[in-house]
Amino acid sequence: MYPLCEDKTFLALVKKFYQGSLNFSLQPDDIQQMTWTWQEKFLNHTFNNELIKKYPVNKKFSRLFLKKLINFIESSQEIHDDFYSQICNLMSSEIDQDDFYYRHYVIGNDFNNTIIIKETKNTVVNGTTGMKTWEAAFVLSDWALCNKEFFKSKTILELGSGVGFTGITVTKLCKPSLFLLSDCHNEVLNTICDNIRINFHQLNETEQADVIYFNGEESSLGVTMLDWNDIGDMPQNIVPDIIIGADIVYDPVILEPLCNVLDYFYNKNKELEVFIASVIRNEDTFAAFLKTLDSKSFQYEELQPAKSIYIDWDHSTKICLIKIKRK
Ligand SMILES: C[S@@+](CC[C@H](N)C(=O)[O-])C[C@H]1O[C@@H](n2cnc3c(N)ncnc32)[C@H](O)[C@@H]1O
Numbered sequence: 523m524y525p526l527c528e529d530k531t532f533l534a535l536v537k538k539f540y541q542g543s544l545n546f547s548l549q550p551d552d553i554q555q556m557t558w559t560w561q562e563k564f565l566n567h568t569f570n571n572e573l574i575k576k577y578p579v580n581k582k583f584s585r586l587f588l589k590k591l592i593n594f595i596e597s598s599q600e601i602h603d604d605f606y607s608q609i610c611n612l613m614s615s616e617i618d619q620d621d622f623y624y625r626h627y628v629i630g631n632d633f634n635n636t637i638i639i640k641e642t643k644n645t646v647v648n649g650t651t652g653m654k655t656w657e658a659a660f661v662l663s664d665w666a667l668c669n670k671e672f673f674k675s676k677t678i679l680e681l682g683s684g685v686g687f688t689g690i691t692v693t694k695l696c697k698p699s700l701f702l703l704s705d706c707h708n709e710v711l712n713t714i715c716d717n718i719r720i721n722f723h724q725l726n727e728t729e730q731a732d733v734i735y736f737n738g739e740e741s742s743l744g745v746t747m748l749d750w751n752d753i754g755d756m757p758q759n760i761v762p763d764i765i766i767g768a769d770i771v772y773d774p775v776i777l778e779p780l781c782n783v784l785d786y787f788y789n790k791n792k793e794l795e796v797f798i799a800s801v802i803r804n805e806d807t808f809a810a811f812l813k814t815l816d817s818k819s820f821q822y823e824e825l826q827p828a829k830s831i832y833i834d835w836d837h838s839t840k841i842c843l844i845k846i847k848r849k
Pocket residue numbers: 650651652653654655656657658659681682683684685687704705706707710748749750751767768769770776
């Protein structure tokens with residue numbers, strides 16, 4: 523199972539490994555404690571952990587992670603034999619075919635709240651950007667976890683869910699009554715279903731009106747095709763209290779259809795609240811989005827999310843979280 527211990531450096535490093543991040547550095551004091559026994563414990567919680575074996579992290583990343591760790595500690599510590607055997611195993615395996623792998627996102631420092639996501643590191647796969655978790659998803663989820671009560675017992679619709687990190691995290695920890703994840707790409711929708719099955723074990727699966735439901739006692743999830751360009755084919759029997767979206771404002775062509783979707787759901791529920799987190803890659807595209815909102819009688823307010831309270835995200839990325847309401 524996941525580690526339980528007080529050693530902050532150990533936990534931070536295990537967390538980086540689970541999340542597929544090479545962004546770590548070690549101080550001489552940290553290295554002093556990384557004895558053979560420490561290394562063995564690290565291996566038990568990472569490479570030899572049953573969940574990591576079942577849902578492995580990216581192989582190339584694992585090799586680079588071990589090499590980096592060895593580089594830091596080899597001048598002060600004897601290196602555990604298993605570190606080298608792991609590197610050899612990784613070098614002899616089929617690294618190039620490692621398109622899909624798993625990331626284990628630890629929420630806060632509680633390893634029992636770990637979200638496992640099957641995803642790829644590729645920006646575009648089969649014509650969709652939805653096969654990896656994007657930075658805005660971390661910001662939106664972190665903010666939602668800081669506002670758990672707001673989401674509790676609500677019906678939430680997510681637009682452009684991608685592999686499902688936000689929906690799964692919010693459902694697990696904020697307990698909405700229904701969280702409906704949506705996207706326009708079949709492979710993305712199948713991956714969302716895989717990820718729901720990995721992270722929730724006792725949900726009863728049913729299908730109704732083009733929505734796959736995963737029914738739980740307190741919260742249920744739904745997965746459905748929802749293409750913003752197809753306003754005539756919105757899910758009929760869903761009336762969301764809240765709509766959320768992460769990194770869905772990036773293509774000038776979809777700004778109008780996206781705002782039409784918001785309009786459609788506002789017409790079903792005048793109390794609807796919408797929260798969208800966007801990485802600002804192109805100021806003009808984001809400005810055009812705000813202008814389109816304005817032209818459709820929406821107003822917006824920029825929120826200032828606290829930084830990495832439960833979920834680590836890159837504070838150097840320019841990300842804007844807005845709340846949208848009818849004027
Ligand atoms: C950059 S990804 C963001 C995925 C996820 N929200 C995240 O932040 O990790 C954009 C997502 O929007 C979806 N998308 C793009 N155009 C869409 C459309 N017309 N209708 C519905 N979803 C769309 C893509 O399939 C993709 O999953």
